[in-house]
Amino acid sequence: MDISAVNALTYEEFVELFGNVVEKCPIISAAIWSHRPFKDLTDIEAHITEFIHSLSDSGKEGILRCHPDLAGRDLQSGTLTRESREEQSQAGMTTLDSAEILLMHRLNSEYKERFGFPFVICARLNNKADIVRRLSERLKNDRAAERELAIEEVKKICSLRLHNIVLSGIQTKL
Ligand SMILES: NC(=O)NC1=NC(=O)NC1=O
Numbered sequence: 798m799d800i801s802a803v804n805a806l807t808y809e810e811f812v813e814l815f816g817n818v819v820e821k822c823p824i825i826s827a828a829i830w831s832h833r834p835f836k837d838l839t840d841i842e843a844h845i846t847e848f849i850h851s852l853s854d855s856g857k858e859g860i861l862r863c864h865p866d867l868a869g870r871d872l873q874s875g876t877l878t879r880e881s882r883e884e885q886s887q888a889g890m891t892t893l894d895s896a897e898i899l900l901m902h903r904l905n906s907e908y909k910e911r912f913g914f915p916f917v918i919c920a921r922l923n924n925k926a927d928i929v930r931r932l933s934e935r936l937k938n939d940r941a942a943e944r945e946l947a948i949e950e951v952k953k954i955c956s957l958r959l960h961n962i963v964l965s966g967i968q969t970k971l
Pocket residue numbers: 864865866867880881882884885915916917918919920921954
């Protein structure tokens with residue numbers, strides 16, 4: 798990626814390109830645009846992390862609540878974002894049998910009931926067995942620990958999406 802091309806983007810172009818690196822939270826990219834010129838991709842990531850860490854607990858939970866459930870309603874109805882659809886598909890969420898779907902729905906509901914935000918994990922780094930195991934384990938955490946753990950997963954998803962934008966030939970624009 799040509800970082801000087803990124804630094805030359807208008808904020809509209811920057812948000813169009815990076816607006817969904819954190820699922821359905823374009824405000825984050827819109828906000829960090831103010832920090833250009835960026836040294837490199839790592840610098841962009843550092844500003845996103847700084848923004849997220851500056852949020853209150855409810856702000857962090859707001860980011861989590863913008864994430865679609867794994868194997869949830871959005872996947873069933875085909876309303877996932879492109880990034881989320883690719884990630885969930887890669888983690889095997891699109892080929893679950895009926896028993897597995899029921900298990901995911903039950904665990905996700907139990908999790909949301911307990912924490913007030915959805916279970917979030919970086920799907921690209923996990924397969925369906927990992928996801929069920931981690932969801933079952935994390936259900937036992939306390940809310941504060943679970944909020945921080947989930948935000949770490951959001952940062953992993955963001956990092957992979959940022960790198961994918963660079964590597965997926967959008968260089969034509971950059
Ligand atoms: N609830 C979730 O963890 N959702 C997701 N994780 C991903 O990596 N992509 C998603 O849509």
